Amino acid sequence: MKVLLVTGGAGFIGSNFINYFLRRNKSYVIVNYDNLTYSGNMNNLREIERSPRYHFVKGSICNQDLVNYIIKRHRPDYIINFASETCPKKSLINPAPFFETNVMGTLTLLDSARYFWGKNNFEGNRFIQVSTDEVYGPVNAKDTYFTEDSAVMPENPYSASKASADLLVKSFSNNYGFPAVISRCCNNYGPNQHIDKFVPSCIKNSILNNPVRLNEDANNIRREWIHVLDHCTALIRILFYGRDGETYNISSGIAASDVELAKKILKTLGKSEDQFETTGTSERQELQYAVNSYKIRNNLNWGHKYNLDDGILETVRWYKENRDWWDKNPD
Numbered sequence: 001m002k003v004l005l006v007t008g009g010a011g012f013i014g015s016n017f018i019n020y021f022l023r024r025n026k027s028y029v030i031v032n033y034d035n036l037t038y039s040g041n042m043n044n045l046r047e048i049e050r051s052p053r054y055h056f057v058k059g060s061i062c063n064q065d066l067v068n069y070i071i072k073r074h075r076p077d078y079i080i081n082f083a084s085e086t087c088p089k090k091s092l093i094n095p096a097p098f099f100e101t102n103v104m105g106t107l108t109l110l111d112s113a114r115y116f117w118g119k120n121n122f123e124g125n126r127f128i129q130v131s132t133d134e135v136y137g138p139v140n141a142k143d144t145y146f147t148e149d150s151a152v153m154p155e156n157p158y159s160a161s162k163a164s165a166d167l168l169v170k171s172f173s174n175n176y177g178f179p180a181v182i183s184r185c186c187n188n189y190g191p192n193q194h195i196d197k198f199v200p201s202c203i204k205n206s207i208l209n210n211p212v213r214l215n216e217d218a219n220n221i222r223r224e225w226i227h228v229l230d231h232c233t234a235l236i237r238i239l240f241y242g243r244d245g246e247t248y249n250i251s252s253g254i255a256a257s258d259v260e261l262a263k264k265i266l267k268t269l270g271k272s273e274d275q276f277e278t279t280g281t282s283e284r285q286e287l288q289y290a291v292n293s294y295k296i297r298n299n300l301n302w303g304h305k306y307n308l309d310d311g312i313l314e315t316v317r318w319y320k321e322n323r324d325w326w327d328k329n330p331d
C-alpha cells in the first residue's frame, strides 16, 4: 500500500479529493491531517470514515513535533497540502493567521518532509502545494490570461500568503532537489463548501427566500469557475504524471460575474432572478481573473468535464438535499 498524507482534508476541496481518490485508488491509504478550523467538517468524510484505508489525525501543520511524528509514523509516499486559511475578506481584517498557516505551516511541512524523505534521496516522493490563481492578481485587459511564467502580483493578504508559500516551495525545489509541484486553480464550486462562501451563500439565501446581496463590483468582476471534481482530477494527474519543480495552472475557461452566477442559481431554484440586490454601482473598470491551463491540458492530458449549468444544477441539488449539513454549519 502507498500512503498519501492529505493536509486540510476535512475542508471543501480536500474532502472532495479524499472521497474521490480513495474510491478509485484501492492500493492507497490516506492520512488526513487537519486541525478543524471553521471550514473543516468531519461530516464531509462520513462515507469513508470507517474505511481501513483512511485515518484522521487532528492537528495543525504549524505544529512541527506533531508533523514530524505523523511523517515518521505513517511514512507517506506523497503529501498534498490543502491546509490553509482561505477567506480573502477575513485576511483583510486579520492577516496574521494567514501567514502563520499558509506560510509558516507550509514551511513546517517542507522541513519535515525534506528531513525524512531526504534519507532516501526523495525516491518515490512528491509534495503538491495546492495554490490559487489569485497569486497572479486580476488581469486588467480583456482576453489576456496568466500562464505559469507570469509574475505573481497578489492583491490581498490571503493571496500574498499563498504566493509567499509558492515561492518557498519553489526554493525547496531549486536548492534541495525537493520533489515538489505547485498547482494554481481558479475558483471552485461544488458540494461541501462552507456556507459563508459565495456560491453556497447564494444557494442558501435563495432557498430561504432571503435577498441575495451582492457587493458593488458584482457585475464588473468576472472570475473563472470550475467544479471541484474537475480540480480533483487535475490534482490526480499532477500527482501521478506531473514533473517535479513545475507549476500547473488549472482552469475551466468558464468566466462569470457574481450577478450572472446569482441569476443562474435563482433560475435553477425556480426563483425570480430579481431576488438579488447590489449595494451600489462601481466605477471600476471590468476586471477578470483568468489563467491559461494549456500546460496541464497538453502535457498531462487533463480536461475539465463540467459545464457551468450542469455543475451549478448538481451543486444546488446537493445543498437542497443536505440542509442539515449547512443548518449545523452556521455562518
Ligand SMILES: NC(=O)c1ccc[n+]([C@@H]2O[C@H](COP(=O)([O-])OP(=O)(O)OC[C@H]3O[C@@H](n4cnc5c(N)ncnc54)[C@H](O)[C@@H]3O)[C@@H](O)[C@H]2O)c1
Pocket (backbone or CB within 6 Å): 007, 008, 009, 010, 011, 012, 013, 014, 033, 034, 035, 036, 037, 038, 039, 040, 041, 059, 060, 061, 062, 081, 082, 083, 084, 085, 086, 101, 105, 130, 131, 132, 133, 162, 184, 185, 186, 187, 188, 189, 193, 194
Ligand atoms: N476554494 C477555492 O475556490 C480554491 C481555489 C484555488 C485554490 N484553493 C486552495 O485550495 C486549498 C483548499 O481550499 P478549500 O476551499 O478547500 O478551503 P477550506 O477552507 O474549505 O479548507 C481548508 C481546510 O484546512 C484546514 N486547516 C486550516 N488551517 C490548518 C492548519 N493550521 N493545520 C491543518 N489544517 C488546517 C481547515 O480545517 C479546513 O479543513 C487552499 O490551499 C486554497 O488556497 C481553493
